[in-house]
Each structure stands twice: as structure tokens, then as C-alpha cells.
Amino acid sequence: DIVMTQSPDSLAVSLGERATINCKSSQSVLYSSNNKNYLAWYQQKPGQPPKLLIYWASTRESGVPDRFSGSGSGTDFTLTISSLQAEDVAVYYCQQYYSTPRGYTFGQGTKLEIK
Amino acid sequence: QLQLQESGPGLVKPSETLSLTCTVSGGSISSSSYYWGWIRQPPGKGLEWIGSIYYSGSTYYNPSLKSRVTISVDTSKNQFSLKLSSVTAADTAVYYCARHVPPGIAVLWGQGTLVTVSS
Numbered sequence: 001d002i003v004m005t006q007s008p009d010s011l012a013v014s015l016g017e018r019a020t021i022n023c024k025s026s027q028s029v030l031y032s033s034n035n036k037n038y039l040a041w042y043q044q045k046p047g048q049p050p051k052l053l054i055y056w057a058s059t060r061e062s063g064v065p066d067r068f069s070g071s072g073s074g075t076d077f078t079l080t081i082s083s084l085q086a087e088d089v090a091v092y093y094c095q096q097y098y099s100t101p102r103g104y105t106f107g108q109g110t111k112l113e114i115k
Numbered sequence: 116q117l118q119l120q121e122s123g124p125g126l127v128k129p130s131e132t133l134s135l136t137c138t139v140s141g142g143s144i145s146s147s148s149y150y151w152g153w154i155r156q157p158p159g160k161g162l163e164w165i166g167s168i169y170y171s172g173s174t175y176y177n178p179s180l181k182s183r184v185t186i187s188v189d190t191s192k193n194q195f196s197l198k199l200s201s202v203t204a205a206d207t208a209v210y211y212c213a214r215h216v217p218p219g220i221a222v223l224w225g226q227g228t229l230v231t232v233s234s
Contacts (some may be wrong), residue, residue, distance in 0.1 A: 001178075017116075040220050049211055049224035050162065060221070092180050097219025101150075101175045103135055106162040 002026050002096050006107035012115040017109075019081040021110045023094035030075045031098065038098035041070055041079045045090045045110075053092075068110065089113055117142035117211050119225035119234060127206075127232050133199040136210030144193045145170060150215050153186060155228070156210040163208075167215060168195055202232045208209045 003026040029038045037057035040048035052061045054070035057077055067082045081088055089090040094107040124136035137151070144151065152167035166176035168186045176184045180199070188195040199206060209227040216222050 049227050050221070051224070052220065052222050059224045082226045095162075095219075095221075096186065100171070100174075100218035101167060103175075103177060104164040106164070114166070 001010075001103060002029065002105055004094055004096055004105050004107040006092075006094060006110045010111040012113045013081075013084045014115045015086065016083050016115075019084050019088070019112055020095075021079045021112070023072075023077040023079070023107050025075045025096055025098075029096045029098035030074050031036070032087050037073055037077070038096055038100070039072070039077050040069075040095045040097065041068075041099065042093045043088075043090045044093065044097065052094060065070060079111055084112075084114070086114060117214070117223060119223060121210060121212050121225045121228040123228060123230070125229060125231060127202055127230060128234050129203055129232055133197070133206060133210075133230055133232070135210055135212075135228065135230070136194050137196070139193045139195075139214075143192050144188060144195065148216070150217065151188065152187075152212055152215055152221070154211045154221070155229050156174045156203075156211070156226075157208045158229075165197065165199075166212075167219075171214045175199055187228050203206065204232050206230070207232045 005024045007022045039057040041054040044050040058070045069080050091109045118140045119152045120136045147170045150169045155164040168174045168185045180189045183200045187196040211227045213221040214223040
């Protein structure tokens with residue numbers, strides 16, 4: 001199994017400041033045949049299901065504000081919120097789908113709060 | 116607009132079988148562009164993929180749950196279902212159904228349903 005490890009577990013950032021969440025996979029999720037990283041990011045607000053933010057490590061889902069961006073390759077990835085808004089308070093999860101279709105694994109989640 | 120809705124008992128006794136259904140509305144479950152899956156989240160914890168079913172009928176399960184899981188699809192009702200046998204308290208969780216775009220991006224989630232395993 002590919003193990004996904006996020007850091008930090010929780011994060012407090014002031015409104016308008018940058019928030020950075022890291023995700024590390026136990027093996028590379030970069031497919032050499034298509035040069036794509038099989039990595040997604042989700043946002044989960046309290047009492048709601050997760051919502052897709054980013055896929056292929058850096059492609060923003062339709063409707064997601066451009067303050068959200070994803071970067072990284074291979075085993076190390078980052079989700080960045082360039083200017084934190086109050087509505088961004090949530091838990092964020094990374095997910096690998098490199099193991100498709102036989103398994104997808106998520107990181108343990110990072111709780112983002114306002115400082 | 117396509118929507119997913121989970122349904123089923125909210126309380127299941129230990130050793131019994133958990134059965135949930137996901138109803139797809141606003142679109143066809145038979146589309147070859149997507150596949151359908153179940154993901155769960157124990158209270159206060161993270162997300163765990165349970166399994167997925169492809170439009171072809173092929174199923175794939177989390178190895179840690181494989182011996183207890185069955186996912187099936189009923190195209191006539193536009194539904195897919197989850198059965199998890201021999202449940203214990205560790206299976207208490209919010210269960211989500213989701214639509215995936217290949218190769219595994221969960222683009223749409225149901226609202227989730229809490230299933231508690233208790234006598």
C-alpha cells in the first residue's frame with residue numbers, strides 16, 4: 001500500500017496570510033508513461049462531505065478559487081492557499097490514485113484554522 | 116445536476132451485515148465515463164476507501180476489507196449498493212458514496228450517512 005503522510009496535522013494562519021500543507025507519499029505517484037502525478041486534494045468542512053479541489057497534483061477543479069494551488073512531483077506535494085479566507089477553515093486531505101483501480105489512500109488530514 | 120444520496124439503517128448489531136444504497140439522480144449510472152465507490156470516515160478520523168465498481172461490473176476492494184465487502188449495481192434503479200458483513204464497533208463511521216472519474220478522482224460525493232454498530 002502507498003502510505004500518504006501529511007504535515008502538519010493542524011495549522012493556524014491569520015486571515016489574508018498564506019497557508020501551506022504538505023503531503024508525502026511512501027512511493028512515487030508519478031506515472032512515467034504520461035508524466036502525470038496521481039495526486040488529489042480535498043477540502044472537508046464540518047458536517048459536509050469532502051470536496052475535490054485539485055487533481056493531477058496541480059489542476060484546479062472547476063469553480064475552485066484561484067487562491068488554491070497544488071504543486072510537487074514524485075513523492076512530495078504541497079497545497080497552498082495564497083490568502084486565507086474565513087471560509088477556508090476546514091480539514092484538507094491528499095489522496096493518491098496511482099494504485100488505481102486496486103486501491104486509493106488518503107493522508108490523515110490537516111486541520112486548518114484561523115489564528 | 117447529478118446528485119448522490121446514501122440510504123440504509125443507521126444502527127447495525129455486531130456480527131450482522133451493514134447494507135447501504137446510493138441513489139444516483141440527475142444522470143445515468145450506466146455512463147462509461149465514470150465509476151462508483153464507497154468511502155468511510157470513522158467519527159473524528161480520516162477517510163478510508165472501501166471499494167469501487169466500474170461500469171463494466173468489475174469491482175475492486177480495499178484489501179483490508181475485501182473478505183467482508185460486496186459492491187453491486189442496479190442499473191434499472193440507478194443505484195449501487197454496499198454490503199459489509201460481520202461488522203464490529205470499528206465499522207462505525209459515516210459512509211459516503213462517490214462518483215469517480217478514471218483513474219480515481221472522486222469528483223462528486225453524497226452527503227454521507229452515519230452507521231453505528233452497537234447492540
